[in-house]
Amino acid sequence: MSAPSATRLEALVAEAQRVLTICNACRYCEGFCAVFPALERRLEFTEADTHYLANLCHNCGACLYACQYAPPHEFQLNFPRALAQVRRETYRKYAWPRALGAAYERNGVVTALVTSASLIAAFVFFGLYAGDGRLTSAWSDAQGSFYAVLPHGVMAGIFTAVAAFVLVAFVMSFTQFWPDLGEDAADFVRAPAFGAASSDALELRYLDGGGDGCTYPTEVASFARRNFHHLTFYGFVLCFGATTVATIYHYVFGWKAPYPFYSLPVILGTLGGIGLLAGPAGLLWLASRRDPQLVDPAQRGMDSGFLFLLLATSASGLALLFLRETRAMGGLLTVHLGFVLALFVLLPYGKFMHALYRFAALVRFHIERKRPLPSLGSE
Amino acid sequence: MDFAQERDVLVIGGGNAALCAAITAREAGASVLVLESAPVVFRGGNSRHTRNLRCMHDSPTDVLTEAYPEEEYWQDLLKVTGGLTDERLARRVIRDTDSCRRWMADRGVRFQHALGGTLHVSRTNAFFLGGGKALVNAYYRTAARLGVDIAYEAEVVGVKIEGGRFVSAIVRHGGAQHEVRARTVVAASGGFESNFEWLREAWGEAADNFICRGTPYNRGVVLKALLAAGAAPVSDATQGHCVAIDARSPRYDGGIVTRVDCVSLGIVVNREARRFYDEGEDFWPKRYAIWGRLVAAQPGQIGYSIIDAKSMGKFMPPVYPPVKANSLRELAAALSLEAGTLERTVAEFNAAVRPGTFDHTVLDDCATEGLAPPKTHWARAIDTPPFYGYPLRPGLTFTYLGVKVDERARMQLADGTVCDNVFAAGEIMAGNVLGKGYIAGIGMSIGTTFGRIAGEEAARRVRA
Secondary structure: OOHHHHHHHHHHHHHHHHHHHHHHHHOOOOOOOOHHHHHHOOOOOOHHHHHHHHHHOOOOOHHHHHOOOOOOOOOOOOHHHHHHHHHHHHHHHOOOOHHHHHHHOOHHHHHHHHHHHHHHHHHHHHHHHHOOOHHHOOOOHHHOHHHHHOOHHHHHHHHHHHHHHHHHHHHHHHHHHHHHOOOOHHHHOOHHHHHHHHHHHHHOOOOOOOOOOEOOOOOOOEOHHHHHHHHHHHHHHHHHHHHHHHHHHHHHHOOOOOOOOOOHHHHHHHHHHHHHHHHHHHHHHHHHOOOHHHOOHHHHHHHHHHHHHHHHHHHHHHHHHHOOOOOOHHHHHHHHHHHHHHHHHHHHHOOOHHHHHHHHHHHHHHHHHOOOOOOOOOO | OOOOOOEEEEEEOOOHHHHHHHHHHHHOOOOEEEEOOOOHHHOOHHHHHOOEEEOOEOOOOOOOOOOEOHHHHHHHHHHHHOOOOOHHHHHHHHHHHHHHHHHHHHOOOOEOOOOOOOOOOOOOEEEEOOOHHHHHHHHHHHHHHHOOEEEOOOEEEEEEEEOOEEEEEEEEEOOEEEEEEEEEEEEOOOOOOOOHHHHHHHHHHHHHHOEEOOOOOOOOHHHHHHHHOOEOEEOOOOOEEEEEEEOOOOOEOOHHHHEOOOHHHOEEEOOOOOEOOOOOOOOOOHHHHHHHHHHHOOHHHOEEEEEEOOOOOOOOOOOOOOEEEOOHHHHHHHOOOOHHHHHHHHHHHHHHEOOOOOOOOOOOOOOEOOOOOOOOOOOOOOOOOOEEEEEEEEEEEEEOOEEOEOOOOEEEEOOOOEEEEEEEOHHHOHHHOOOOOOOOOHHHHHHHHHHHHHHHHHHHHHHO
16 A cells, blocks of 8 residues: 555544544444444444444434534534545455555546446457458347357457456455454354345345435435435346346357347346446436535545446446347447446446445444443443 | 514424424414524534433333333432422423323434443433434424424524513524514523523632533523513522533533543542542432532532543443553642542552442442441452543533423413413423432423423414
8 A cells, every 4th residue: 555545544544533432432323223333342443443334334324414513513523424434445455456456546537447448448359350340230139149249259258257357356355354354254154144244235224324214315314325226236136147047048058149038138137227227327316416514525436437337337238138130239239348348347446345345344243243242330 | 584473482492392392383283483593503402412301101112111100200300309399290291201202203203222222221211313413303304394484593682571471582693683573482492501601600610610511502591581571480500410521521512422431430539639429329320410510519620530440441431531540640640630649549448448249230339448438339449550530520411490380381470470471391491390410311301291381382372
């Protein structure tokens, strides 16, 4: 890590520690989410604790509106923002390879550059491969249109390689982060905590502001954010499912894409694509209306960059589905795969990583819950 | 904001009691204007700093464990007030706390499920999810939705009462002065804990060393005006909820985090490095509530809670770090105490400690013998370095001097008559029920009950 970012991490951790100390003396927010019961287990906060608590926080905002010490009170306590700022440092610190943590410095710009590069590369590569005007010809499904433009083996080869790299990056980040929290690797996969964390994650339990919904984008609680996140996440899952089914069709049954509209991969992909359109669009819309007190301006690019990329991927995918028998197919396929490639490459270096650290924090929370509380007398 | 229009009900104040009154009156069809002297960000008076409501209940509920019957509640109140309470009003409050939770929830207040929690009071107290500011926010949203007019930074500087009837309030707002007329008024503007001149009248110079732990906006202007207009007073100007808080706390508005919870684990000395009271007399919250006055009675209004390594980490973590030292001599220097005296005080204390089984969760048998003042529970020798000290000051949260009211929240005059269009609710009349002492959550019980009564009675008076 470079010297200025190390200093910044130190300053942010110091601010988080100041804030956590005030919260620990107050505890009025303990019913809102997991963060407060977790912090109440501690009397002081190490850097690792701040990474843990920051990633356990879902940034629903409820505690800021309830806080008697929120600005302009002289304690200047902005709990969600202090933790949000630490989160970015978590992403940066635990990125693998470490040097690529710098991608979090100006993540919006990085996302835009990588996406542009990916699109250009796709056009150059497809152009070279397809040649002879194949990219601009109309194909019928029966002609195996996609693979007429780019052979299946090449397509699968590139994405398998990228996916393998991404997977390694995830594993490496996790294996640095988890031990820093002070937990055993074996405890991560032990059933009760892992199961409880999975159900928290799948239902987005803590995007509920303690019951009525997040105070997001305004002080009035609503479930809009949870619903749009669900659309995004389950849209992503369905699209992933579509790809998996298609892979089975290809290798097990020898059925070649494109598949008919009523086929399983297309149904899954269409539903997922719609989720991935509505979800990110909704999240972007909510973010644009968010109370500025709760926003870390340095992370706007990261948040919206990731959402735009999801949106571009689903929009180009759906366009491809409906226009695949026209002359636009070649161009759309190129654009779509360009976006997909950028999305994959950026997974370990963008907003997506919140999922990994938050899930780890949730598992940790459920492990800790089983441990006895420190006795604090009867005051 | 249209100040020229005459309202049915004018509510002075913007905390829990004021909002309960405003919402109730509005729901009964009255036109209501709320005058909150604070800006939006600091609205809500001391309710911002509250956390729970003391509730009677005969069986467990979703947010309360076991039972807390009316009689037990009443006995608790009787004990802390030493009889300085009006039984009729008190019982009205107590009974109302059983039914008002539903009313509160219907108006947006959320309660925290009974958890083991940090305070062992989920039997007697219902906790607001997110605390008092969340409650206040919910009430403001409800009030706005119902069509209650709300003016912020609207400070009442005078109240016109003629022939025992309220006529108008003089309001400073946006650099101008307005006379606001209304058919009835609900005074719910709190006490005077942030008015140090008034505190000095009551406490003398000692008041200069107090810290106002509550809102800086409770200056008692309306209270003073009502008393000047002939209202019958209750309690007295030296009574209030006053706890020992960290001397490094902000002058105003420090709230809950300023408490220091290790008094019972060690000893407390004054600036002469001498003990002055039995630190082990009783549990929270009784002890919690008496130490403010005890420190206020010491020279320079300062005390020092001193513990050793055995006790560190065994109490609610305070917001300020302790002064830490490896010897008592060093600690004395850091706290500006006379080292020899502190060493002697601790040595005498340690010598008087009798063996026992330490248990901070019960009134245990660890006590001193032959020491004055004694420490009757949790007495353990202070002998394990490092040693820690926390400086303490009296922290005033709210005051009890108020106006006398009847069961219908109508203000009583000193001549024995009733002001039939002036109602009072909350801290400004809390002294009727709580003449001295304190039990956790009683302030919100009084404010909610009398806020609703005042709103209902004011609306009824308008219709009459």
